[in-house]
Every structure is written in C-alpha cells, then in structure tokens.
Amino acid sequence: MKESTGKLLHGGDYNPEQWLDHPKILEKDTERFKEAGINTVSLGIFSWAFLEPEEGVYRFDWMEKIINHLYENGISVILATPSGARPRWLAEKYPEVLRVNSRRERELFGRRHNHCLTSPVYREKVYQIDYQLSRRFGRHPAVRMWHISNEYGGECHCPLCQEAFRGWIRKRYQTTERLNSRWCTAFWSHVYTDFSQVESPSPLGEDSIQALDLDWKRFVTEQTVDFMRQEICAVRDGGSDLPVTTNLMYDFEGLDYARMAPELDVISWDNYPTWHKADDWTIALDACMQHDLMRSLKRQPFLLIESCPGATNWQSVSHLPAPGIHKAAGLMAVAHGSDSVMYFQLRQSRGSEEKFHGAVIDHYGGNDTRMFREVCDTGETLEKLGELAGTETRARAAVVYDTENKWAIKGSKGPRNKNMYYKETVFKSYRALREQGVDVDVINETQDLTPYRFVAAPMVYLFREGFERKLREYVEQGGTLFATYWSGVVDENDRCYLGGTPHGLMDVFGLRAEEIDGLYDGETNGIVPADGTTSGAAGGRYSCAHLCELVKPTTAETLMVYENHFYGGMPALLKNRYGKGTVYYLCADAEQRLYDSFYPEILREAGVRPLLEDMRIPKGLSVTSRENETYRYLILQNFSGEEQNVLCPAGEKILGGEGNRISPLETWVFRQKK
Structure with a gap:
C-alpha cells in the first residue's frame, strides 16, 4: 500500500451466492458496477455454506465463474476467508464450536461470529477452507488481496477457553504468589492457591478483580490474533503471497487493534456515521478521528472497506443521509489517508437480517435512484484523484x-x-x-x-x-x-x-x-x-x-x-x-x-504550523494533507452547512470549482510541488 497504484479502489461487499438462481440479475449487476465506476468487490465473506455445503465437499465452480466474469469486465476481487459465519452442518456435527457466554450458557446456532476461537475442530475446519480457497484462487489475476474473516469480535467462556486462559495466565505470572500480588487478591480474601482456580470474569462468579478483567480482555485479543494468524498461514500455505487485511470496527472495545495491526499488510475498517444526529461537523470530526486512528496503526494508507450508500438498518434509527453526504463522507476517508471508498452492500439482500440496509443497487434495481447517481458521482471523482493512491499523511x-x-x-x-x-x-x-x-x-x-x-x-x-x-x-x-x-x-x-x-x-x-x-x-x-x-x-x-x-x-x-x-x-x-x-x-x-x-x-x-497559514479557518471547514516525494496535496471539505470564503492556497486545483467560495459538502484538492 505504500507504493502508488495510480487508482483509488471503489466498490464493496458483493454476495452473488444470494442470487445464483437469478443469472440475469448477476449479469445486470456487472453492468451497474461498470456504470457506477466500481473497480473492486469484496467476495465470499459469508459464502461458506455454498463453498463447502457438506463436510469436505468443496464447490468452487460458481465462485470461479463469478471471478472470471468480474475480471473480464475490469473488476478486481478482494477475496474473503469465510470464517465469520460457519455453515449449519458444522455446528450440528461439532457442538464444541458454539460459543459459551459469560453466564456459562452454550449458545445455539444462529447469527454470526458466535464461534469458539479456541476450538481445535473449528480451527482445523477454517484452515482447510482457507487453504483450499488459496490453492484455487490465490494466483488468479483478478484477486488482489485477502479479506481475512469479517469483523472479528466476541468472546467464548467454554471449558476449552477456560483452560487456554489458565495456560496464558500461568505463562504470564509463573507462580500464584506473583499472580496474587499483581491482582491484589488479598482484598476481600480472594487469594488463589492454584492456577486451576482461575476462571474468566462472570456475573455469576468473579467480577470484582479489575486486573482479572484486564487480563481476560488481553487474552481474548491474543486468542483472536492467534486465530487470525492461523488463517493467514492457511492462505500462505495454499500458495498465495497477496496482501492480507481484515475489517476493523468503529471505536470497538472488544479487541486491542494495536495487537492485530502487525499481522496485517493493510488496515481496513467499516465506517457508519450517524449523520444528522448532531450537527454534521461534529459527526464528521468523530469519523475523522477514527480514520486517523486506523491510518496511525501502521502509519500508512488504509482502506475504507465498508460504508453505507444510504441508510443502515441496524442502528437504533436509520436516518437517510442528505444529498451530497455520501460523496463527502467517502472523500473524507480519502482526505484522511484511505486508498478506497467501499460499501456494504453492492446489491441489497432480498430477505433476512439486512434486507433494508442501504446498497448501491436496491430492490428496485434501476440506475435512476438518488443513491445510485451519488455512487456514480463518487466513482467519477475517485477516478480523477487516482494520483493520491499510496500517498501518506505526515502529521506533526x-x-x-x-x-x-x-x-x-x-x-x-x-x-x-x-x-x-x-x-x-x-x-x-x-x-x-x-x-x-x-x-x-x-x-x-x-x-x-x-x-x-x-x-x-x-x-x-x-x-x-x-x-x-x-x-x-x-x-x-x-x-x-x-x-x-x-x-x-x-x-x-x-x-x-x-x-x-x-x-x-x-x-x-x-x-x-x-x-x-x-x-x-x-x-x-x-x-x-x-x-x-x-x-x-x-x-x-x-x-x-x-x-x-x-x-x-x-x-x-x-x-x-x-x-x-x-x-x-x-x-x-x-x-x-x-x-x-x-x-x-x-x-x-x-x-x-x-x-x-x-x-x-x-x-x-x-512549532506546529497549520496547513492554511494565511487565513483563519472557519468552523466546519476540514483541512488535511497527503504527500509523496514530489507533491503535497491539500484537501479542503466544507461541513459547515454554509458557503465559505477560502483564501486558496498555492498550487493547482485538481478538484473543485472556480473562484474562492466553497459550497456545503464540496471538496477541493490542491496539488503543490514540493
């Protein structure tokens, strides 16, 4: 990601397995993608039941057909490992893969991300599907990157995880004397005399030792990182040396992303601002802080790998973004170091959990909707800004x-x-x-x-x-x-x-x-x-x-x-x-x-100088920069809700209208020779 590709990625999650019995819809999807300037799709994130419909039986032909068709139409693929949502047969045959919650109740099959990351069975089944996918598609010219699982998160309190946690604690502290000292267990006489007494925090048991809670959270992060590392190993063993990423989440407390970052070639994340809940400038700044956090994890460009073209359906209130917000939000990510603007989802699901979640192609399916037009406009703009790909932010x-x-x-x-x-x-x-x-x-x-x-x-x-x-x-x-x-x-x-x-x-x-x-x-x-x-x-x-x-x-x-x-x-x-x-x-x-x-x-x-030194920056005007060895790019965005007068900086304006008045939600980009 450090080297410029000359292209910003535009695309999103594509789920053709939901439409395999509608070939005309799949054909129309590709036409719509090209019309909207979609150049990249994330594929296979929740496809495990179609890739391995029964244990050890792999059916990849349908996916190969999709990948070939996309490639023939100039669309590249970020290929996912499908561990985020396992097939029903796996849970039925191997119930140990089902998570146990903090009340020590084993969950039933359902939802997603409710698997045990410690389970040897689950790890082996994930390794095998990942390995087979890598062997089949890891060198396909359409595939540019691996999307490892999806939104890692959650914790399991099953006997396997308890034993792994005890081993982690034993390695960390060596003796119960040291454990008791570090955890201050003398308070309330909660002294441990054997490591076998260690249990994860529970509302039914120990929840009064803050050090235990911290160490449990660290352990959950380490288990997740180890699981992710095994997934990466599987695609490497399958013969692929493509970059790997996974999609991180907004202000997520469940994992310490600083521990995950070294294992990834590229940081990616999912951005779903609650536009219009407060003033849009405050909402924008909140998202900007997360963009900057993600960029800073590796101090290099990142990927905005999910965002919503329209309204979500899982937030408490799904407010439609006003016209212009979609494009401004995507370019805001680019302004803060993203080399992509990508969405969930490209085609709206017909049923189930996210059937009302915004999409590039909705249930109507036409190209004359407001959101489709805004996605097209965003795609055209990203095409103009291709030279920003690979450039860095050098904050002081x-x-x-x-x-x-x-x-x-x-x-x-x-x-x-x-x-x-x-x-x-x-x-x-x-x-x-x-x-x-x-x-x-x-x-x-x-x-x-x-x-x-x-x-x-x-x-x-x-x-x-x-x-x-x-x-x-x-x-x-x-x-x-x-x-x-x-x-x-x-x-x-x-x-x-x-x-x-x-x-x-x-x-x-x-x-x-x-x-x-x-x-x-x-x-x-x-x-x-x-x-x-x-x-x-x-x-x-x-x-x-x-x-x-x-x-x-x-x-x-x-x-x-x-x-x-x-x-x-x-x-x-x-x-x-x-x-x-x-x-x-x-x-x-x-x-x-x-x-x-x-x-x-x-x-x-x-000695920290503002990017615009010759003017007082009005509230609501975002000013950021990206640079390489030859140029610095200044990006101005207006989230104030009003037209603003701007003293234009030196350099060539490569995006934006004439004059010095920037309209609400407009983005200007200046190229400055260094």
Missing part, C-alpha cells in the same frame, strides 16, 4: 487514545461509575487540533512519539510498561505535551502507584495530584485566569464538569484556577518547563472552548 501532532487504558478506566470503580468521559475528553483535543487545520495522528501508548512536535495525552489513567519513560524523554528532548487529570494512576494490573501521581512524572509535570472530585450530573465549576498569568489565552471563564483534580504545584506555573467549591483558587491549568520541552496540565474536564482558546498558542510554541 498526535493524540493518545489507548484501548487498554479505555478498558481500565471503564472498570476503575470510581470516582464516577456512570461515565468517565474518556473518549469525549480525547475528542476535545482532537477537535481543537483539527479546527486549527493541523493533521493529527491518533496513537496508542506503545507507539513512538518522536515524529511529533505536539502530543496530547488526556486521561492516561493506566501507564503501560515504559510509557512514563517515553513521555519523560519526549519532553526532555523538546516535545510539547498536553496532559490532564487522572493520569499515571495505575499500572498494567490496575494497581495504584505508590509515592504520588502522575507516576514517575511529578518532576516533569511540576506538580503532584492530591485528590479528585467526581461531580454529579448537571453540576459544574468554573475555571478562571490566575493572578499574574503569563498566558495570553487565559482570558475569560470556562465551565468544567464531571471530574476536577486537585494538585499541588512544585515548579509548574499556574495559568488558571478553579472558581468555586472549597478548592476555588486552586490550580486548574498549569505549565511546566522541563529539559528542552514544555508540559501543559489540565486538572478538570473543561468545555471545548478552553481547548479552542489555548491550542493555537500551544501549537505556535511547539
């Missing part, structure tokens, strides 16, 4: 958003058990950076900080091993860090650090956290300028809610203070110089306006 600012930290905060048992607003707090930093016209990477605690001049690390409650050292070195060497309350509180086992927090960084931050106040819903405090503050941005009053931390400064300068409660007048925002760098520390969950006011000043100090 990053926001830390870590899955293990998210798990730990959610299970921390205080100071607010209703909602700690971790993602919302991270989003405030992300939004402030994006609205300054700055490219942003969204990274986890394990990733390198050295490419960035500015890093925001909000609410890093759990420090992964070595993270405090990484932050210290980053600031020492000249980086600018924005940190917040509830940071450096526990280790990887959710054990509270002794000796003060933020752990290992009190000298770097120039302060020590003493207490934290959880506010009731609807309760607020104020943040106001400190007497004699040196910050030009510290004017006015800002509201804060949810969490207010009380800190004792040592070397840090107080820029703003709390307005009310018994801690009125105590520090709320501080600044500390350390080594060659600077740390800003925000003590409370402040409103967005505070971030918007301070970040321009902080970014100037950090």
Whole structure:
C-alpha cells in the first residue's frame, strides 16, 4: 500500500451466492458496477455454506465463474476467508464450536461470529477452507488481496477457553504468589492457591478483580490474533503471497487493534456515521478521528472497506443521509489517508437480517435512484484523484487514545461509575487540533512519539510498561505535551502507584495530584485566569464538569484556577518547563472552548504550523494533507452547512470549482510541488 497504484479502489461487499438462481440479475449487476465506476468487490465473506455445503465437499465452480466474469469486465476481487459465519452442518456435527457466554450458557446456532476461537475442530475446519480457497484462487489475476474473516469480535467462556486462559495466565505470572500480588487478591480474601482456580470474569462468579478483567480482555485479543494468524498461514500455505487485511470496527472495545495491526499488510475498517444526529461537523470530526486512528496503526494508507450508500438498518434509527453526504463522507476517508471508498452492500439482500440496509443497487434495481447517481458521482471523482493512491499523511501532532487504558478506566470503580468521559475528553483535543487545520495522528501508548512536535495525552489513567519513560524523554528532548487529570494512576494490573501521581512524572509535570472530585450530573465549576498569568489565552471563564483534580504545584506555573467549591483558587491549568520541552496540565474536564482558546498558542510554541497559514479557518471547514516525494496535496471539505470564503492556497486545483467560495459538502484538492 505504500507504493502508488495510480487508482483509488471503489466498490464493496458483493454476495452473488444470494442470487445464483437469478443469472440475469448477476449479469445486470456487472453492468451497474461498470456504470457506477466500481473497480473492486469484496467476495465470499459469508459464502461458506455454498463453498463447502457438506463436510469436505468443496464447490468452487460458481465462485470461479463469478471471478472470471468480474475480471473480464475490469473488476478486481478482494477475496474473503469465510470464517465469520460457519455453515449449519458444522455446528450440528461439532457442538464444541458454539460459543459459551459469560453466564456459562452454550449458545445455539444462529447469527454470526458466535464461534469458539479456541476450538481445535473449528480451527482445523477454517484452515482447510482457507487453504483450499488459496490453492484455487490465490494466483488468479483478478484477486488482489485477502479479506481475512469479517469483523472479528466476541468472546467464548467454554471449558476449552477456560483452560487456554489458565495456560496464558500461568505463562504470564509463573507462580500464584506473583499472580496474587499483581491482582491484589488479598482484598476481600480472594487469594488463589492454584492456577486451576482461575476462571474468566462472570456475573455469576468473579467480577470484582479489575486486573482479572484486564487480563481476560488481553487474552481474548491474543486468542483472536492467534486465530487470525492461523488463517493467514492457511492462505500462505495454499500458495498465495497477496496482501492480507481484515475489517476493523468503529471505536470497538472488544479487541486491542494495536495487537492485530502487525499481522496485517493493510488496515481496513467499516465506517457508519450517524449523520444528522448532531450537527454534521461534529459527526464528521468523530469519523475523522477514527480514520486517523486506523491510518496511525501502521502509519500508512488504509482502506475504507465498508460504508453505507444510504441508510443502515441496524442502528437504533436509520436516518437517510442528505444529498451530497455520501460523496463527502467517502472523500473524507480519502482526505484522511484511505486508498478506497467501499460499501456494504453492492446489491441489497432480498430477505433476512439486512434486507433494508442501504446498497448501491436496491430492490428496485434501476440506475435512476438518488443513491445510485451519488455512487456514480463518487466513482467519477475517485477516478480523477487516482494520483493520491499510496500517498501518506505526515502529521506533526498526535493524540493518545489507548484501548487498554479505555478498558481500565471503564472498570476503575470510581470516582464516577456512570461515565468517565474518556473518549469525549480525547475528542476535545482532537477537535481543537483539527479546527486549527493541523493533521493529527491518533496513537496508542506503545507507539513512538518522536515524529511529533505536539502530543496530547488526556486521561492516561493506566501507564503501560515504559510509557512514563517515553513521555519523560519526549519532553526532555523538546516535545510539547498536553496532559490532564487522572493520569499515571495505575499500572498494567490496575494497581495504584505508590509515592504520588502522575507516576514517575511529578518532576516533569511540576506538580503532584492530591485528590479528585467526581461531580454529579448537571453540576459544574468554573475555571478562571490566575493572578499574574503569563498566558495570553487565559482570558475569560470556562465551565468544567464531571471530574476536577486537585494538585499541588512544585515548579509548574499556574495559568488558571478553579472558581468555586472549597478548592476555588486552586490550580486548574498549569505549565511546566522541563529539559528542552514544555508540559501543559489540565486538572478538570473543561468545555471545548478552553481547548479552542489555548491550542493555537500551544501549537505556535511547539512549532506546529497549520496547513492554511494565511487565513483563519472557519468552523466546519476540514483541512488535511497527503504527500509523496514530489507533491503535497491539500484537501479542503466544507461541513459547515454554509458557503465559505477560502483564501486558496498555492498550487493547482485538481478538484473543485472556480473562484474562492466553497459550497456545503464540496471538496477541493490542491496539488503543490514540493
């Protein structure tokens, strides 16, 4: 994916097995695909029952016919392994493949993704179908990539998984003494005397040891990665060396995607924004943050492999996107580093679970629908932007958003058990950076900080091993860090650090956290300028809610203070110089306006320049960049709902109308010689 192919992929999930008895429909599909500029389809994701209708009997001829036909019409294939939905015969003959839930109930056959990833039988059956598919199609000229399974997720608590979990725990801790120490089992006298006593968390059993819950989630991730690795091995053993990907999901808590990324050649994900639920700019920014997270997993272009042409059917309310949203959302993915715009689904299913999910070709089947026309328009635009394929985003600012930290905060048992607003707090930093016209990477605690001049690390409650050292070195060497309350509180086992927090960084931050106040819903405090503050941005009053931390400064300068409660007048925002760098520390969950006011000043100090330096970027105007060794591409998109006046940057406008007024939902692209 690092090398430009000169083509952005346009297509989506295609399920011809649903229409094998309608050959005229299949023939018409290809005509519609070509008309819409579809150049790639994902094939075979849920086809196992048709590929292996009975154990050991493989019927691939129908798929070969489809692949050949697509290839003859200039359409390439991302071929899936079908493990996401097994055939009924497999569950009937081998009930061990059925998942057991946390209440220790074995589930019946149904839905999808309800298989046991530990089951040797299931692993063997998956290996065989994957291997056979690779032997048959792995070198077919139409096939460009492997789509490994589909939306990995879920967990199994069966006896096989329990035994595997115990083995994983035994390897991790070696002795029960070490396990008891790391898990703090002396509390409530929950001491283990043998590894055989270890069970996964359950509402019927142990659910009070947060370290157990964290380790279970890590184990589920490792089991999933190991299962995926075996699938990849199967296609390699079958003779295919094509790139592999799997489709990740929006803000998914069930797996740590940072553990999956090294096994994949390309990151892919599924994007389904809830357009019009809030203002479209906020919805767009939320999706942008996920795009940037996916791109940052490997710091290379990714694939938008699923999105919806129209309304979904599985969200609580399926709101139709207004005209123009479809194209703008697809180009938004490209602006943030995607080399594709792909959909679920290409042809709408006639029945069952997703018969009302949006599709390029609906039940009517014509080419004169609004959505089909918008897909055609998107395809034409992607054809014009082919030179962006393979180009990279080189951000100089990053926001830390870590899955293990998210798990730990959610299970921390205080100071607010209703909602700690971790993602919302991270989003405030992300939004402030994006609205300054700055490219942003969204990274986890394990990733390198050295490419960035500015890093925001909000609410890093759990420090992964070595993270405090990484932050210290980053600031020492000249980086600018924005940190917040509830940071450096526990280790990887959710054990509270002794000796003060933020752990290992009190000298770097120039302060020590003493207490934290959880506010009731609807309760607020104020943040106001400190007497004699040196910050030009510290004017006015800002509201804060949810969490207010009380800190004792040592070397840090107080820029703003709390307005009310018994801690009125105590520090709320501080600044500390350390080594060659600077740390800003925000003590409370402040409103967005505070971030918007301070970040321009902080970014100037950090030397992070906006992509559009000669104008104030209006709210709702997205500015991003992609580049290669020869060109930088500036991409402007208007999600404000109003026409905006833009001072056009230097370079050739390769997409967009004449003049300097950008219409709502319009996208402009400028090519700049480096």
